[in-house]
Amino acid sequence: MSSKSLKYLTGPLSSDNPVIVQILGICSALAVTVQLKPAIVMGLSVMVVTAFSNLVMSFLRNGVPSRIRIIVQLVVIATFVILVDQILKAFVYDVSKQLSVYVGLIITNCIVMGRVEAFALANKPWASFLDGIGNGAGYAMILIIVAFIRELLGSGSLFGFRIIPESWYIENGGFYSNCGLMLFPPMALIIVGCIIWVHRSRNKELQEK
């Protein structure tokens, strides 16, 4: 793999991250981060949808008139989302129930639409496919970081396995208690805010003047 295609994959992980730099796709991102498992499933689904929509739209890019491109994009994306939704329902039904409407909302996830508009319509299929994978991975990474913090501090477990020993809890005569606030939606926003803070203090060129 050439260094250029490698850049499509690794760029979105940090310096061009879709969530914390481009501020895309926050909509469906944060509500699924109470636990790690749905966060990972959601991250993978978005990666698949972004990669394949990018691929298909890149193949179609010369044949679609620009006036009707939005609706064509929506149809392509919606098709992949329906496929992902049906697959999730068939194989991981409990996670699919947990994600509820958020799977459907991948259609309106700005990352998918944004990458198709900004990248796939101007680049070759293979590069677009890699760009889709990279952006999906950047998105999944933020989801996993947020879910890790929220599940560990909010319920004291990871992937549903107990990490904080039972004997530490106050009910059992210990000193520890879960931070219930972590389970509420607003904390996800504050955690992402803090991630942006850390990220921008390390990458000074991204700071706003």
Place this chain on the structure above:
Amino acid sequence: METLNIFIRSIFIDNMVFSFFFGMCSFIAVSKSVKTALGLGAAVTFVMVMTVPINYLLNEYVLKPNALVEGVDLSFLSFIVFIAVIAAFTQLVEMIVERFSPTLYNQLGIFLPLIAVNCAIMGGSLFMQQKVEAGDIQNAWQSIVYGLGSGLGWWLAIVMMAAIRERITYSHIPAALKGPGIAFIITGLMGIAFMIFSGIKL
């Protein structure tokens, strides 16, 4: 009473922004001035009021199991049908705004066509479908009220956010937090404030 309950719930308790994070992309990007925020909020509310009932009728008479033809379940098509209705409507709103308020049209820029992919609107339709299954929305009238309430909730949120952000330009924020960073934290704090509404039932 039931209808009023749906209305109040969808504005305050199940607020699109603060409890479901719907429409965050345009929420963060367009909330820099109150005037633009008012315009976008109005457009989103309008699209929401129109599309939720249309999608309700489609769901009721076409997509539901046994609705169109006995023994045929078309519910897997709901994503694509909903998004098509929303995209068509957005196109209409775009043309209306361009005709009657060119200034607003220029201010909103790219975010006007992006109403089509505003998660709040799609989310409104998907939640409506879920509420129909759960029996919370029983007729078309209630679905209009639900659409209106959700739209108003989003409108309220973005205008509040824009007002805070207009003020905050004068304060001394750490360089790395400027822009989106502080916007996220403010939204989080507003969300905590909105949590006081949870549990209210009429």
